[in-house]
Amino acid sequence: MDSVPTAPDDRTGRARIRDAALRRFGDDGVDGTSLRVIADDAGVSPALVVHHFGSKAGLVRDCDEHVVATTRRAKQQAMATGAGLDALGSLREAEASRPLLRYLARRLVDHSPQVATLVDELVTDAQAYLATGEDTGMIRPTSDPWGRAAVLTIWSLGALVLHEHVARLLGADLTEDTAGLVAYSRPAVEVLGSGVFTEDIAASLQAAYDDLAQVPAPDASTDQHPPHLTAEPPPGIG
Amino acid sequence: MDSVPTAPDDRTGRARIRDAALRRFGDDGVDGTSLRVIADDAGVSPALVVHHFGSKAGLVRDCDEHVVATTRRAKQQAMATGAGLDALGSLREAEASRPLLRYLARRLVDHSPQVATLVDELVTDAQAYLATGEDTGMIRPTSDPWGRAAVLTIWSLGALVLHEHVARLLGADLTEDTAGLVAYSRPAVEVLGSGVFTEDIAASLQAAYDDLAQVPAPDASTDQHPPHLTAEPPPGIG
DNA sequence: CTTGACGCTGACTAAACGTTCAGCCATAAT
DNA sequence: ATTATGGCTGAACGTTTAGTCAGCGTCAAG
Numbered sequence: 158m159d160s161v162p163t164a165p166d167d168r169t170g171r172a173r174i175r176d177a178a179l180r181r182f183g184d185d186g187v188d189g190t191s192l193r194v195i196a197d198d199a200g201v202s203p204a205l206v207v208h209h210f211g212s213k214a215g216l217v218r219d220c221d222e223h224v225v226a227t228t229r230r231a232k233q234q235a236m237a238t239g240a241g242l243d244a245l246g247s248l249r250e251a252e253a254s255r256p257l258l259r260y261l262a263r264r265l266v267d268h269s270p271q272v273a274t275l276v277d278e279l280v281t282d283a284q285a286y287l288a289t290g291e292d293t294g295m296i297r298p299t300s301d302p303w304g305r306a307a308v309l310t311i312w313s314l315g316a317l318v319l320h321e322h323v324a325r326l327l328g329a330d331l332t333e334d335t336a337g338l339v340a341y342s343r344p345a346v347e348v349l350g351s352g353v354f355t356e357d358i359a360a361s362l363q364a365a366y367d368d369l370a371q372v373p374a375p376d377a378s379t380d381q382h383p384p385h386l387t388a389e390p391p392p393g394i395g
Numbered sequence: 396m397d398s399v400p401t402a403p404d405d406r407t408g409r410a411r412i413r414d415a416a417l418r419r420f421g422d423d424g425v426d427g428t429s430l431r432v433i434a435d436d437a438g439v440s441p442a443l444v445v446h447h448f449g450s451k452a453g454l455v456r457d458c459d460e461h462v463v464a465t466t467r468r469a470k471q472q473a474m475a476t477g478a479g480l481d482a483l484g485s486l487r488e489a490e491a492s493r494p495l496l497r498y499l500a501r502r503l504v505d506h507s508p509q510v511a512t513l514v515d516e517l518v519t520d521a522q523a524y525l526a527t528g529e530d531t532g533m534i535r536p537t538s539d540p541w542g543r544a545a546v547l548t549i550w551s552l553g554a555l556v557l558h559e560h561v562a563r564l565l566g567a568d569l570t571e572d573t574a575g576l577v578a579y580s581r582p583a584v585e586v587l588g589s590g591v592f593t594e595d596i597a598a599s600l601q602a603a604y605d606d607l608a609q610v611p612a613p614d615a616s617t618d619q620h621p622p623h624l625t626a627e628p629p630p631g632i633g
Numbered sequence: 634c635t636t637g638a639c640g641c642t643g644a645c646t647a648a649a650c651g652t653t654c655a656g657c658c659a660t661a662a663t
Numbered sequence: 664a665t666t667a668t669g670g671c672t673g674a675a676c677g678t679t680t681a682g683t684c685a686g687c688g689t690c691a692a693g
Contacts, residue, residue, distance in 0.1 A: 296591055296592065304585075
């Protein structure tokens with residue numbers, strides 16, 4: 158109807174509007190941004206925005222899809238080169254992707270089905286990467302591969318969402334420069350390397366949690382796929 | 396002027412309005428909630444909201460202060476009983492604090508000075524707790540106490556902010572029931588216990604990060620206080 | 634030259650928003 | 664009996680919002 162399936166005319170106002178929306182939405186949130194300021198930033202009239210995207214919700218959906226698609230592309234490239242654990246990997250390095258990261262950080266707390274499926278994919282990829290890391294002896298074995306992948310991904314994304322607090326606490330912004338990534342990653346890999354608990358304490362804590370849950374522990378023989386998935390399937394893998 | 400310093404009349408509409416605001420703000424965000432629906436939930440007129448709180452911003456400020464004060468109270472209680480690592484500790488157990496947690500999760504991504512100082516306090520407390528844990532042999536030593544405390548706190552808060560994703564991935568909501576806390580904590584303590592990297596990989600990774608930063612490593616002799624603090628001092632310690 | 638499609642705009646509408654204000658109805662002091 | 668206080672309301676205020684619509688200019692095709 159209103160959306161072009163594969164738009165070849167993306168060098169016109171459409172792209173400018175989406176870029177402006179991405180930046181504004183990332184900085185001030187969706188609700189905190191009016192179509193007027195987006196149109197102003199893009200140098201077009203407010204009417205053109207709705208002409209192209211149907212509505213504000215349509216514009217947000219388009220931004221979601223664009224960010225998710227770009228992230229998927231960067232992800233596949235990262236999987237090839239083996240970036241691995243860092244969920245957003247190579248996406249951080251590109252200067253142009255800074256508004257993209259900020260937008261994603263904002264949208265992670267809203268209810269966006271596209272972003273939700275993206276998170277699910279990130280966890281799945283992390284689990285796969287951790288599994289191959291186990292095989293090559295880089296990663297420790299675990300009794301709960303999915304849970305571990307989920308927790309590590311959530312931590313990584315959580316740090317992105319709270320990047321302003323990270324910047325204040327650690328002195329460098331994750332979405333600004335690579336220095337920020339280093340300032341955050343160094344203490345992170347220290348914890349991820351050897352843990353925080355001493356060995357005996359760790360053992361007793363795990364035993365306590367195994368007691369708390371009815372099942373003694375997630376069995377390795379059990380299907381290690383996610384127990385609860387998003388309803389929606391990945392959209393445009395083709 | 397408009398705000399009562401220590402309100403003794405909090406059993407009237409004031410408390411009902413704030414509770415309704417807390418719940419709505421937590422569910423739909425501040426921008427996504429109108430004074431009208433808050434007034435409706437509280438069973439009062441919209442005019443009474445601004446009569447009590449001066450403006451919508453005043454209501455938000457009151458909510459912030461209430462949540463921060465409640466969290467501080469729960470925190471001190473937790474420090475006494477020794478809950479420790481979990482930043483929000485005993486706050487999770489109370490059924491009544493569920494809207495409070497959701498509100499905090501939402502406000503963590505907005506620019507709220509009160510919440511920012513609360514986060515700083517949580518990191519400081521975590522650092523203190525980790526230090527005593529080191530002394531009693533429960534916690535491993537670290538070259539960067541502040542960084543480790545910051546990262547661990549950010550991870551904990553990040554999981555709270557992304558509680559919907561955690562719920563979808565792990566099958567239980569951190570803000571809903573204690574089962575959610577267990578579902579999340581079990582893989583978390585596994586990672587926090589022994590780490591994810593094998594020993595040699597962890598060592599080489601740390602060496603790589605030490606090379607990346609100019610300074611070889613944060614020296615233990617250096618002042619271990621936060622390098623970047625919030626401008627605002629803690630408000631009402633008295 | 635005419636036609637039609639497309640990118641695009643200015644002027645507009647209706648709704649929702651935060652906020653204001655005059656005043657009601659209690660209770661309590663004078 | 665009168666006055667004052669404070670919780671509280673209904674009706675409106677002006678502003679901002681997303682979305683509509685008729686129509687502009689441009690460019691390629693017939």
